[in-house]
Amino acid sequence: MCELACEQTSDWLMVDPWEAIQKEYQPTAVVLNHITTSVNDQLGGISTSSDPDAPKRPAQVALLGGSDLLQTMSQPGVWSLEDLDLIIGSHGIFVIERSGSNVSDALAPLNEWSEKMGKNWLENIQVVRQLIANDISSTRIRQFLRWGMSVQYLLPSCVIEYLREHQLYRDPVEDNHPLGDGKGKGKGKLMEGDSNVAGDGARMA
Amino acid sequence: MPSPDLQSKDTYTFPSHRLQQVLSDPTKIPLVLVACGSFSPITHMHLRMFEMAVDYVRQNMSDTYEVVGGYLSPVSDRYNKAGLASATHRSVLPFPFRLHLRPRLTCILQGPHVRISL
Numbered sequence: 001m002c003e004l005a006c007e008q009t010s011d012w013l014m015v016d017p018w019e020a021i022q023k024e025y026q027p028t029a030v031v032l033n034h035i036t037t038s039v040n041d042q043l044g045g046i047s048t049s050s051d052p053d054a055p056k057r058p059a060q061v062a063l064l065g066g067s068d069l070l071q072t073m074s075q076p077g078v079w080s081l082e083d084l085d086l087i088i089g090s091h092g093i094f095v096i097e098r099s100g101s102n103v104s105d106a107l108a109p110l111n112e113w114s115e116k117m118g119k120n121w122l123e124n125i126q127v128v129r130q131l132i133a134n135d136i137s138s139t140r141i142r143q144f145l146r147w148g149m150s151v152q153y154l155l156p157s158c159v160i161e162y163l164r165e166h167q168l169y170r171d172p173v174e175d176n177h178p179l180g181d182g183k184g185k186g187k188g189k190l191m192e193g194d195s196n197v198a199g200d201g202a203r204m205a
Numbered sequence: 206m207p208s209p210d211l212q213s214k215d216t217y218t219f220p221s222h223r224l225q226q227v228l229s230d231p232t233k234i235p236l237v238l239v240a241c242g243s244f245s246p247i248t249h250m251h252l253r254m255f256e257m258a259v260d261y262v263r264q265n266m267s268d269t270y271e272v273v274g275g276y277l278s279p280v281s282d283r284y285n286k287a288g289l290a291s292a293t294h295r296s297v298l299p300f301p302f303r304l305h306l307r308p309r310l311t312c313i314l315q316g317p318h319v320r321i322s323l
Contacts, residue, residue, distance in 0.1 A: 002277045002296055005247045012275060013255055014220045019241070019278045020292040021214055028241050031278050035239055038219035039274075046224075046273050048231035057228065059235035059273060064258050065242070066250075094238065094258045128261040136250040138243070155248045163246060168290050 001159050008158045028063065029086040036061040036091075062092040067101035070125070074106035081113060084121070089114070092124040099135050103127050145169040225273035233271035236262065241278045244295050251277070 006013040018034055019026050026034075036059070039045065045056035070093070072078050079087075087093060088110070097103055107122060114121035136154050144151050146169060151160060163169065228235055238258055244251060255275045262270050279296040 001294060002244050002247050002279055005252060006277065009252060010255075010275075012223050012225075013252065014223050014274065014276050015296060016220055016239075016276045016278050017296050018217060018219070020281050020296040021217060022281050025281065031241055032239060035219075035237065035276060035278075039221075039224070039237055042219060043221055043224075043226075046235035047227045050227050054231075057231075057235055059237045060270070061237045061239060064238045064240045064254055064275075066254065094261065096254045096257055126258075126261065126266070128257050130257065134250050134253055136248040138245050138248060141246060141248060155246060156252070159246055162294075166294060168246070168294060 001162050004158045004162055005156045009156045027083055029083040029091075032061050032063060032087060032091045060092065062094055063087055064094045064096070066096050066098040067103050067106065067127075068098055070095045070103060070106045070110075071101045074109045076109070081117070084110070084113070085117060085119065088121040088124050089119050092126070094126045094128055096128050097130055099133065142169045146171065220276075221274075223274065228271055228273070230271060234269055235273040236270040237273060238275045239278055240276070242280065244277060244279045245290055246295070247277070 002015045006015055016031075016035060016038075019031050039061065040058040045058045047056050048054045073084060073088075095103060107125065110125070111122050141151055141154060144154075145163065151163075224237075225235075238255055240251065240254060242251070259272050259275075262272050279292060281292055
């Protein structure tokens with residue numbers, strides 16, 4: 001689905017299936033190192049001119065995620081300090097602000113830990129404010145699909161087509177329809193919070 | 206149902222077909238953006254994160270950096286998060302889809318919405 005979405009809706013985004021085909025969990029730091037090695041060692045970096053003999057420059061590979069990702073990073077014990085230092089200290093991170101995840105609350109503990117290590121992680125954290133709020137969450141999309149609701153215009157139509165064809169996320173669950181008539185067994189409630197971008201702590205758990 | 210094909214470790218190659226191979230400005234540091242996640246399913250939000258980051262770099266860091274590529278890295282099935290479809294479904298384009306897609310893809314790439322440069 002990611003590949004479909006990239007190929008059909010973008011002219012520059014790609015899917016690297018390396019992490020998905022690994023038999024074991026791959027920490028985010030390892031994924032970033034894999035892409036760094038591939039771009040800079042395997043491909044030799046990015047050329048400074050179209051002349052084939054022109055010198056190449058190594059690329060910086062940075063992590064991109066929502067502020068929910070930054071929030072998991074700021075929770076003690078979820079990520080290892082070594083990995084955080086690799087990800088934030090060496091690679092850098094772009095954080096897209098999402099509602100429900102306060103960026104400044106997350107920055108304080110990260111700053112404290114980095115100072116203890118004699119580092120300054122904050123200069124490598126770029127906080128990107130959303131000028132048009134977009135909080136489409138995969139968790140809600142899955143609920144909508146289970147409830148038989150429309151997800152049109154929330155995801156690329158090629159992905160919706162794929163979901164329909166493969167009958168994905170249709171398993172019945174206990175939760176009730178939020179637009180129901182109130183005669184249902186439980187309270188129709190949209191789940192709050194969605195970690196689209198997985199923290200390694202959750203993976204290690 | 207067609208059986209989707211997922212690259213194996215043996216057939217894996219690092220995708221670079223859309224990576225900008227040459228800097229527009231040789232004095233800049235090439236920047237590659239990577240989003241890791243379950244993408245279950247991928248939404249317009251995930252895709253727009255990249256566009257927002259590119260705008261941010263252009264507006265705030267264009268003295269230093271030039272974005273040359275963007276990658277999504279879906280997590281492995283070994284990460285057993287509730288509600289996750291198989292990595293095959295989440296990550297990769299099944300083979301029959303590729304054939305079916307080509308003419309449409311060509312239309313899209315030749316259409317008026319093509320971004321000429323990053």
